[in-house]
Amino acid sequence: MNHTNITERFIFSDGESRLLGVFGDPISHSLSPKIHNLSLAKLDLNYHYLPFHVKPHELSTAINGFKALGGVGFNATVPHKVPLVPLMDNLDAAALKIGAVNTVAIDENGKFNGYNTDAYGFITALKEKYNEALSQKNILVLGAGGACRAALLALLDEGADKIFLANRTVTKAKELSYDFNQHYPKATITPIPLNFSSLELSNIDLIVNTTSLGLHGEDNFPLAIEQLPSHALVYDIVYSANQDTPLQKLANSQGLTFIDGLGMLIHQAARAFQIWTGEEMPVDLVKSHIFGK
Ligand SMILES: NC(=O)c1ccc[n+]([C@@H]2O[C@H](COP(=O)([O-])OP(=O)(O)OC[C@H]3O[C@@H](n4cnc5c(N)ncnc54)[C@H](OP(=O)(O)O)[C@@H]3O)[C@@H](O)[C@H]2O)c1
Structure with missing residues (x-):
């Protein structure tokens, strides 16, 4: 696939496209889909990143449903960062010390690996x-x-x-x-x-x-x-x-x-992007294209 335009990328989704997302309540204000989809398009990576409005009592169902659909990773925002901790199979050192998860990678064995990149x-x-x-x-x-x-x-x-x-x-x-x-x-x-x-x-x-x-x-x-x-x-x-x-x-x-706080927002996203894709986020492009900086 070589569709660096974001709209084109969604039209040309195929069986190889991998799913990323962000879970929050509310979620409509989140800038994460823009940050990640722009970066994925720039690097021509076949992933799509979607916002999901998940109510607190649906969190466990949502993460397992996301995994069942083949999702490979997601971010969490308010109010899910702390409730995600006991739902993880593994936690990185930062998530353990902070007691909150903002990034999850689902591995090939279906395990939830929780990180904190904040x-x-x-x-x-x-x-x-x-x-x-x-x-x-x-x-x-x-x-x-x-x-x-x-x-x-x-x-x-x-x-x-x-x-x-x-x-x-x-x-x-x-x-x-x-x-x-x-x-x-x-x-x-x-x-x-x-x-x-x-x-x-x-x-x-x-x-x-x-x-x-x-x-x-x-x-x-x-x-x-x-x-x-x-x-x-x-x-x-x-x-x-x-x-x-x-x-x-x-x-x-x-x-x-x-x-x-925009720098923190972009850099926590960049670390999550690296965890999921193994690639460096084009941080300067995100700064200039989305935030005009
Ligand atoms: N830039 C980024 O990437 C980034 C990342 C994460 C969070 N944030 C921002 O950081 C902020 C805090 O997030 P959080 O997850 O830590 O929220 P949180 O766990 O709910 O904590 C909120 C904090 O704000 C205080 N607070 C709330 N309303 C207040 C008021 N009217 N007067 C004085 N203190 C008040 C609370 O004090 P009490 O303990 O007294 O309630 C508590 O210390 C949010 O605005 C969030 O958007 C930014």
Whole structure:
């Protein structure tokens, strides 16, 4: 098959075409089908990647049905990443430590192999703009959900050793700190409430938002951004293809270096693509063609 145009590729599907997809609830907002189908077309690989709206109580039926239809791999998004864990036959180290699966490869024996590529996506996007060692940096991470676990793992694996973890529900930040301190005893992870007053922001070198604040177009972000030093880097993993997030607007207003969540999204997809196809995703093409960057 040599049909690099996406529409043509679907018309010329044949018995050799392999099925990939993404399961979520909701799913219509997902950019993953565009990212993967563009990349598959560019490399002329005979796969199709489809979005599937899967309700939580149908997850087990859906993954087994997908396998029965010959599907070879899929991504998972909210709310399926954690519930997928016990449905897997094997888990990679990141999925085990994070406790969530975002990529599944179904092997020739019909086994479900669960991966988590979010930590890889997070750190790859960070390193594209930030070359400094993370050791001895004061890092403030906002959130304590699934994405936060991936970000924490990535930061700690990269040498971060001073992290403040701020969350609205502070008990969750405490549980997460305790959990990660067991695996990374040399690091200091300090749980604090999201409306912290005890923290001196002028000492912070890197701030990472992993809460879903900004996802729904909220105007306000509860952070006294003017207190950050001018060298501070602001990283918001929430992404919006069309408009700046509230945190991005704050960072811009202070002239601070900013990283948005699109890089993480693309790089986690690139790792999944590599797991399924063995090929490198044309990341620059995806950035320019889909995100205009
Ligand atoms: N760029 C990427 O590739 C990528 C990858 C994964 C996720 N994400 C984004 O990351 C965000 C979080 O995802 P997740 O999977 O970690 O979700 P999650 O597990 O549901 O966690 C949500 C987090 O946001 C906090 N939160 C929610 N609403 C809040 C509010 N109104 N005020 C303050 N804090 C609030 C929660 O605090 P409580 O604990 O107090 O509820 C929790 O810490 C989402 O926007 C998602 O789109 C981006």
